Amino acid sequence: MGYGREPLVPFHPLTELVIAGGTVGTADGPRQVDVHISDGVITALEEHSTRHPAGSRVMDAIGMYVLPGAIDVHVHGRDPGFPEKEDFGTLTLAAAAGGVTTVVDMPNTIPGVDSGGVLESKAALAHSKARVDFGLWGLIRSSSTADQLESLAQAGATGFKAYLGYAFSRSRRQVMYAPDSDDPDLESPPDYGTLLRLAPVVAALGLPLVIHAEDPGILAAFRRPLESYADVLASRPPEAEAVAIAAAAAIADSFGARLHIAHLSSSLGLRAAEVAMRDGSTLSLETCPQYLWRSDADFTQLGTSMKVYPPVRTAVDRQALIEAVDQGVIRIVATDHAPHSDAEKARPLEDAAAGSPGVQTLYLSSLELAKRLGDVWKALKWVAEAPAVLIGLQESKGRISPGFDADLAIVDPRRGTVFRPALMRSKQKHGAMEGLESSFSIVEVYVRGRLVVKKGRAVGGPIGRMVKPS
Ligand SMILES: [Zn+2]
Missing domain, CATH: 3.20.20.140 (Metal-dependent hydrolases)
Structure with a gap:
């Protein structure tokens, strides 16, 4: 840098999304860490901080569980x-x-x-x-x-x-x-x-x-x-x-x-x-x-x-x-x-x-x-x-760990859910689980770092991809 020259490669922040302050369900149990995501992939789990890389979006997950999809x-x-x-x-x-x-x-x-x-x-x-x-x-x-x-x-x-x-x-x-x-x-x-x-x-x-x-x-x-x-x-x-x-x-x-x-x-x-x-x-x-x-x-x-x-x-x-x-x-x-x-x-x-x-x-x-x-x-x-x-x-999937797809469910452990027909997004609203109560609710869901559902409502279009066994 210096001498008035521009860097040859434009600066891309490594982290585009930080899910911050939640209790993260890792393979080793729950941890209070921030989940850093870039290009749809988890890049790091870092100690919770209020300062994040410039240009990254921050999702405040304080009080929430951050779970693998x-x-x-x-x-x-x-x-x-x-x-x-x-x-x-x-x-x-x-x-x-x-x-x-x-x-x-x-x-x-x-x-x-x-x-x-x-x-x-x-x-x-x-x-x-x-x-x-x-x-x-x-x-x-x-x-x-x-x-x-x-x-x-x-x-x-x-x-x-x-x-x-x-x-x-x-x-x-x-x-x-x-x-x-x-x-x-x-x-x-x-x-x-x-x-x-x-x-x-x-x-x-x-x-x-x-x-x-x-x-x-x-x-x-x-x-x-x-x-x-x-x-x-x-x-x-x-x-x-x-x-x-x-x-x-x-x-x-x-x-x-x-x-x-x-x-x-x-x-x-x-x-x-x-x-x-x-x-x-x-x-x-x-x-x-x-x-x-x-x-x-x-x-x-x-x-x-x-x-x-x-x-x-x-x-x-x-x-x-x-x-x-x-x-x-x-x-x-x-x-x-x-x-x-x-x-x-x-x-x-x-x-x-x-x-x-x-x-x-x-x-x-x-x-x-x-x-x-x-x-x-x-x-x-x-x-x-x-x-x-x-x-x-x-x-690539099933865990919150660096290198894994950022497939995440943000879950509120303080607000419950009752499986009522009106809540169901399938064509068939009635089923064997109708009426069941859970102490948890789904707040946001991410597929490879992209928000697909917020409070039960669809966000964006069909971004799903086929997965093949490795
Ligand atoms: Zn079957």
């Missing part, structure tokens, strides 16, 4: 295919409003995501609407080939999902719940044979294999008219979950495939998983807020809003799942966000669609559960850290 690894955005239920815009607005900064969408959209080409067109569509970052699961059909799985991996699939018991309509290119149909249009559901045939391919690709774990044979044997909630439980016994988990674990472990159990719902299923883990299985477990907060007793109040598959079971099951989450046996809480239209949910129990929206309730219900279990910071592992590991983003 949640990653919901199990959502059904219904797009393309079911605009009456949800689309990627409403899905990701609901996610953002709930502090979820990455969603991973299930492949049972139309067409089913069974090849790299289908995944690429879905990614383009999602990209045009997404307010948070997103990953996409690929679909395993009973006819899937190694080439198809490889093309999915090439296109950036997070991993693969196999719906045991769910057929595939060739003409509609759609996954359908049709366990015992002889319609020639329906390709038979993937079964244990499919898993055995494809496990070596999945293992070689190194991506997770997610299963909907309910044994179709058991479900077929116990089918009955659903007149009461007791019928729902009797028609889907927990043994169906336990058997599917044990079988899939045996198959995956033979080849070293990474098995992930979606929406674990029962104490018996949990026990089957624990037995497999004791024998050296590396399977990972996910459960959902509806199984941690609800039981069959809530049906009187909630009705078909809490009809989900696998079903919400007894208080004993719920307690077993809570303890397993608390002890880190179940590492991931995700929502199985699965909205349907009001008309589809208003039918009698037998015909009402199974599924409930949930993505917006993930963070606040998990913080509440963790608080009741005596350590609110534990929730960060369930909804951010462990999900990031599952989907191969442990080096």
